[in-house]
Amino acid sequence: MLVAGASSGVPHVVVSAQPAPELAPPPSERIVILTFANSSGEPEHEWIGAGLVETITTDLESLGTFQVVAQETTRATMLESGESALDDADAAALGRELDARWVVMGTYQQRAGMLRISARLIDAESARPSGTVTANGTLDEIFDLQDRVARALAADLRADSTSPATEATSGRRAGLDVSTGERALNRSRTAVVGSGAGVGGTLDLGGQENTAPAANDAEPLTAELPPGERYRVEPTRVDTAPRLDGSLNDEVWLQAAIIDDFVQQEPAEGAPATERTVVRLIYNSSALYIGVEAYDRHPGGVVATEKRRDSRRLLDEDNFQVILDTFHDRRSGYMFVTNPLGAKLEQQVAAEGEGGFGGNSSNINVNWDGVWDVATSITPEGWVAEIAIPMVTLRFPETDRQMWGINFMRNIRRKNEQVFWAPIPKAYRLTRVSLAGTMVGLGGVDRGMDLRVTPYVLAGGRQDRTVSSAFADSGFNDIGLDVKYGVTSGLNLDVTLNTDFAQVEVDDQQVNLTRFPLFFPEKRDFFLENSGMFGVGTQGWQRTADLFFTRRIGLSDAGQPVPIIGGGRLTGKVDRHNIAVMNIQTQEALGQLGENFFVGRYSRDILARSRVGGLVINKEAIGGDHYNRTLAVDTTLAPHQNFVINAFLAKTETPEVSTDDMAGNLSAVWLNPSYRLEAEYTDIQDNFNAEVGFVPRTGIRISRAHLEWDPRPGRWGIRQFDPMWNVTYTTDQNNRLLTRRIHHMIGTYFEDGSRFIWWYNDHFEQLDIPFPVRSDVTIPAGTYRFGEWRFMYTSDPSKRIFGRASYAPQTFFDGDRTDYSASAGVRITDSIAAEGRFSRSDVTLPGGAFIADLASMTFDLALSPEMTLRTLTQYNSTTDAISTSVRFNWIYRPGSDIYIAYDEMRADDMLLFDPLLRNRGRVPWVQNRQLAIKMTYLLSR
Numbered sequence: 001m002l003v004a005g006a007s008s009g010v011p012h013v014v015v016s017a018q019p020a021p022e023l024a025p026p027p028s029e030r031i032v033i034l035t036f037a038n039s040s041g042e043p044e045h046e047w048i049g050a051g052l053v054e055t056i057t058t059d060l061e062s063l064g065t066f067q068v069v070a071q072e073t074t075r076a077t078m079l080e081s082g083e084s085a086l087d088d089a090d091a092a093a094l095g096r097e098l099d100a101r102w103v104v105m106g107t108y109q110q111r112a113g114m115l116r117i118s119a120r121l122i123d124a125e126s127a128r129p130s131g132t133v134t135a136n137g138t139l140d141e142i143f144d145l146q147d148r149v150a151r152a153l154a155a156d157l158r159a160d161s162t163s164p165a166t167e168a169t170s171g172r173r174a175g176l177d178v179s180t181g182e183r184a185l186n187r188s189r190t191a192v193v194g195s196g197a198g199v200g201g202t203l204d205l206g207g208q209e210n211t212a213p214a215a216n217d218a219e220p221l222t223a224e225l226p227p228g229e230r231y232r233v234e235p236t237r238v239d240t241a242p243r244l245d246g247s248l249n250d251e252v253w254l255q256a257a258i259i260d261d262f263v264q265q266e267p268a269e270g271a272p273a274t275e276r277t278v279v280r281l282i283y284n285s286s287a288l289y290i291g292v293e294a295y296d297r298h299p300g301g302v303v304a305t306e307k308r309r310d311s312r313r314l315l316d317e318d319n320f321q322v323i324l325d326t327f328h329d330r331r332s333g334y335m336f337v338t339n340p341l342g343a344k345l346e347q348q349v350a351a352e353g354e355g356g357f358g359g360n361s362s363n364i365n366v367n368w369d370g371v372w373d374v375a376t377s378i379t380p381e382g383w384v385a386e387i388a389i390p391m392v393t394l395r396f397p398e399t400d401r402q403m404w405g406i407n408f409m410r411n412i413r414r415k416n417e418q419v420f421w422a423p424i425p426k427a428y429r430l431t432r433v434s435l436a437g438t439m440v441g442l443g444g445v446d447r448g449m450d451l452r453v454t455p456y457v458l459a460g461g462r463q464d465r466t467v468s469s470a471f472a473d474s475g476f477n478d479i480g481l482d483v484k485y486g487v488t489s490g491l492n493l494d495v496t497l498n499t500d501f502a503q504v505e506v507d508d509q510q511v512n513l514t515r516f517p518l519f520f521p522e523k524r525d526f527f528l529e530n531s532g533m534f535g536v537g538t539q540g541w542q543r544t545a546d547l548f549f550t551r552r553i554g555l556s557d558a559g560q561p562v563p564i565i566g567g568g569r570l571t572g573k574v575d576r577h578n579i580a581v582m583n584i585q586t587q588e589a590l591g592q593l594g595e596n597f598f599v600g601r602y603s604r605d606i607l608a609r610s611r612v613g614g615l616v617i618n619k620e621a622i623g624g625d626h627y628n629r630t631l632a633v634d635t636t637l638a639p640h641q642n643f644v645i646n647a648f649l650a651k652t653e654t655p656e657v658s659t660d661d662m663a664g665n666l667s668a669v670w671l672n673p674s675y676r677l678e679a680e681y682t683d684i685q686d687n688f689n690a691e692v693g694f695v696p697r698t699g700i701r702i703s704r705a706h707l708e709w710d711p712r713p714g715r716w717g718i719r720q721f722d723p724m725w726n727v728t729y730t731t732d733q734n735n736r737l738l739t740r741r742i743h744h745m746i747g748t749y750f751e752d753g754s755r756f757i758w759w760y761n762d763h764f765e766q767l768d769i770p771f772p773v774r775s776d777v778t779i780p781a782g783t784y785r786f787g788e789w790r791f792m793y794t795s796d797p798s799k800r801i802f803g804r805a806s807y808a809p810q811t812f813f814d815g816d817r818t819d820y821s822a823s824a825g826v827r828i829t830d831s832i833a834a835e836g837r838f839s840r841s842d843v844t845l846p847g848g849a850f851i852a853d854l855a856s857m858t859f860d861l862a863l864s865p866e867m868t869l870r871t872l873t874q875y876n877s878t879t880d881a882i883s884t885s886v887r888f889n890w891i892y893r894p895g896s897d898i899y900i901a902y903d904e905m906r907a908d909d910m911l912l913f914d915p916l917l918r919n920r921g922r923v924p925w926v927q928n929r930q931l932a933i934k935m936t937y938l939l940s941r
Helices: 043-061 071-081 088-097 139-161 251-255 312-316
Strands: 002-007 010-015 029-033 066-068 102-111 114-123 128-138 191-193 257-259 263-266 277-283 287-295 319-325 333-338 344-349 373-379 382-390 401-412 417-420 437-443 451-465 471-486 491-499 564-574 577-586 595-606 610-621 627-640 643-653 662-671 675-684 700-709 718-731 737-750 755-767 771-774 777-779 782-794 801-812 815-827 832-845 848-864 867-876 881-893 896-907 926-936
Touching (some): 029 043, 029 071, 029 088, 043 066, 043 102, 043 114, 043 139, 088 102, 088 114, 114 251, 128 139, 251 277, 287 319, 312 344, 777 832, 777 848
Parallel strands (some): 002 128
Antiparallel strands (some): 002 010, 263 417, 277 287, 287 382, 319 401, 333 344, 373 382, 401 437, 451 926, 471 491, 491 564, 564 577, 577 595, 595 610, 627 643, 643 662, 662 675, 675 700, 718 737, 737 755, 755 782, 771 777, 782 801, 801 815, 848 867, 881 896, 896 926
16 A cells, blocks of 8 residues: 655655565456546546546556556446446446456545545455555645556556465455465565655665565565554644544645555454545644544445443444554553444553453453544445544653554444454454554654643532431532643543542442342442552452452442542553552541541563562551551463463451461463463462452352353354353362352354353352341252253344343252343434343242342433433332432533433332322332532643
């Protein structure tokens, strides 16, 4: 590929693949050159298209090995077929009809003296693009630009003509992919032509001479270079920021560096993307700008119904994703996602998002809210996005010229096709930043004072029912402040005063039929940012031990808010040193003394993807003598790209406890596109007491082994099977068996995104004391063996109507249990959606029988990506309670919000529905309710 721009009146061209060595091509091949389309729509510029065809024809025919079909013949054939505007498939069909191997087609756009020419080389046999050329410059330089486009196309033709184009490699520029095969032998890494060398220019490979060997003795240069070397881009610095309006018509975009060669991960790994994606990169001192043209030959098939911010639903639709590894440590990054409707989702990634299953990992902070902006539009050719990421949102080293890791992914949902710029194997996701490309040359970026102050005002009222069935009315108002300050370019200080979380969504209800506490995720903004930097704990889908769990701060054991006076957090990176420090002070409330929490985390990057570190946690009662401390050391070792070892050793300190207070974990994971192999050992002693962590069970030793295979049959509409087997073996500290689970599973994942999963779990439980599964039902102490079947089906989540159902017949200790669950959702419009869920556990035991029901109903109204309303009503039969939560959020400017939050708890007595409290004082249905209005305003310097 060739990308040209204008700088100081001299066009410069970035070629993403060097021409192959001069080899004798086969006998003459026929080429069809279509008239270039005038994107400007101005008739007086039609002469440019005619000149392009003439220049390209002359240059190709001068090689003596290509025969260009006469323009009269091409036009006559198109007239007979009635074709005018052609897509790739139509152009390929025309080429075959004219007995041509290649078709050249393209566009040009002239505006305000600037000219942009784009040309594509289509393989008529496969209907796939084999090369793309984009050149930008002034109208005065048109002849030079025409010649450069022609020469670049000729170079692509020579390379393609001397190498067999297999289905897997056709249409890819091998210098920019990781494919094997003969085409990859003849291309080198990204080159720059004419940069600072006048119009003629020279070939510059970053200080290395172009010594590409002939094909018969060549070595695959692309296989030797890491992805960061094969995929490199330098964005163009501009003086004027583009106007974000969902189009790329601003003249400033003509100067952008361009990426347009994407390859598939799914379904055909390594094959060219079936739809064209063009990414443009520019920047100024304050922001990085990304322009995206997501072409689709069937734009009516674009799947886009989600407008809400941070909705996981948009990952099931057409979307575009970018990840920025700003420290270029190949471990961490900032990830931004948008869809054709402009919905936004952002995430912080640590340790490449490893750990967990199905995209759920403690190393991916899905609740981080970064300040950025996007504008989109759906067009007759697909959809367009303009993204602006302020430099102040990111942390990066303090250097004159930045070097960041970067990668892009597009989800073409109607085909369930995922395509990447820098290819990512099927076993991994975009978070695999060690395989990302490199963005170089960002200079003079400015975070300003790097100071952001966000004050808030809060007003509202609550009603709580007293013992006498009357309501105690109370109003409240408050003010507070959040401050962010960049101590250095890599370190950020956050200060919070009189912290309030009135806008935070309520927890999803759960039913607990186990002996151990349930896990509820953190949802409070202050504790979410950079949360991955504090994490030390076990890996995998089970939370055996999280040494630091932020819900222990500012929340009671029952989930009631404990007022936070204030606190601070210092997080970031200095060279290879990762630093995370937090100090929080709570008030005395709910019968508890005020407490101070200190957390300090340090780690150092070693080798390519490894690290060592430590953790210190101190919890201390103010005005009391109770304290609790956790001390830990940990490491992550990655000796191979597919192999990772994690380990930690921890000790707690609690008054009057001096022995058996340690814990340790060692895990190893081998992961490649076909297999996942895991082994893990955890030892948690009896008195290990991490009061600021989540450790549901102590006094145990856990051994676990996991085997998983991912065959792909390529038929029956099945994309992948997922047979899995694992065993978890839990003993006490004397190695006496307490719990064993043997898990057998087969998952079937279909091409349309739906899936069917079944499993069987073989359980063993040793109860040393009776287990009260309910207040009126107790399971006696004893030894129990029981089994659990489960069958689950999930429909295509991209459809407007979607659902999920499961059925789980099982024995349960010394009785029986049957679980049912179902959910159904509908996207009525791109602004209105609703989803209902229901689950039931029907349990029969010798000590009694009971039914546990959970039900919820969610309604979403998204007037725009910046203005949303969500209502959530939940019913839990085990607590006989119905809760309602309403959240309205208006982001009236980036980083500034207005929230209206209403919460209500009612007893399970549907016959006494009384929303207006006409029977106040004697109706026991409404227990409490609260209305809060909160406004924040971001001040940034």
